[in-house]
Amino acid sequence: MCDNWGYEKLHKADEKRAIDEMKHAEKLIGRILFLDGTPIVSNLNKISIGATVEKQHKKDHAAESDAIASYNEGIKLAMEIGDNGTKELLDSILKDEEAHIDWIEAQIDQIEQMGIQNYLSDQRG
Numbered sequence: 178m179c180d181n182w183g184y185e186k187l188h189k190a191d192e193k194r195a196i197d198e199m200k201h202a203e204k205l206i207g208r209i210l211f212l213d214g215t216p217i218v219s220n221l222n223k224i225s226i227g228a229t230v231e232k233q234h235k236k237d238h239a240a241e242s243d244a245i246a247s248y249n250e251g252i253k254l255a256m257e258i259g260d261n262g263t264k265e266l267l268d269s270i271l272k273d274e275e276a277h278i279d280w281i282e283a284q285i286d287q288i289e290q291m292g293i294q295n296y297l298s299d300q301r302g
């Protein structure tokens with residue numbers, strides 16, 4: 178959507194974040210297979226995309242926040258059962274997710290400080 182609107186800078190940032198998420202999925206699938214599990218990739222969470230850039234940032238913030246909570250729970254469980262390999266994987270993904278939410282919060286702050294029109298003008302590329 179951002180590409181279609183001509184917000185090239187924002188489009189590139191969103192695309193990079195999406196690629197990070199795909200790499201996370203790949204690593205998690207690899208770990209599940211290593212543990213002789215069966216990854217289930219058909220049960221997807223509901224995808225919620227905002228109709229405006231501001232709404233996109235807010236929905237993405239909520240999704241990243243949920244992901245951070247889930248990874249923290251997973252790390253806690255991995256520690257409880259002594260699975261250090263899984264803990265290390267989840268630690269590395271958690272760091273990426275925290276960087277994602279930090280970036281989104283910066284965008285929300287910028288919109289608040291400079292106004293949506295100035296922000297969007299800066300996102301054209």
Ligand SMILES: [Fe+2]
Pocket residue numbers: 198241244273274277278
């Ligand atoms: Fe993320």
